[in-house]
Amino acid sequence: LPPFRAIGDNLKDRFDGASRVMLSNAAAGPNANRPQPDKLSNAIASNSIHSKRDSRPRKYKYGFQLRPYNPDHKPPSPRDLVYLEPSPGFCERNPKLGIQGTHGRQCNDTSIGVDGCDL
Numbered sequence: 001l002p003p004f005r006a007i008g009d010n011l012k013d014r015f016d017g018a019s020r021v022m023l024s025n026a027a028a029g030p031n032a033n034r035p036q037p038d039k040l041s042n043a044i045a046s047n048s049i050h051s052k053r054d055s056r057p058r059k060y061k062y063g064f065q066l067r068p069y070n071p072d073h074k075p076p077s078p079r080d081l082v083y084l085e086p087s088p089g090f091c092e093r094n095p096k097l098g099i100q101g102t103h104g105r106q107c108n109d110t111s112i113g114v115d116g117c118d119l
Helices: 004-016
Strands: 019-024 065-070
Touching: none
Parallel strands: none
Antiparallel strands: 019 065
8 A cells, every 4th residue: 555645645636637528318319218128138138157258348338428528638547636626716605505605814715725615
């Protein structure tokens, strides 16, 4: 097991490089979740080591594909961190989301420093 610090640094780098994605079910095809007539149907045959495997590629096994939100970006790899929605702003109070806002300091929502909203 790597040192705790190395794990933290690796996760921080991946977090900083996370990309926004959209879900797309077009990759698996319109009938991806429908049973196929040529599949073996009885329980014994379907559990056999000789039964046919699902023909979809493994990355589509859930019936959707992650596509970059920005079409100029490359699709994420299995090790990339991704997000579906941007984080809300934390400078302003938002009781609906349980965000208290900043108290006792000025907040610069574009700063990544101590005057920013991520602290």
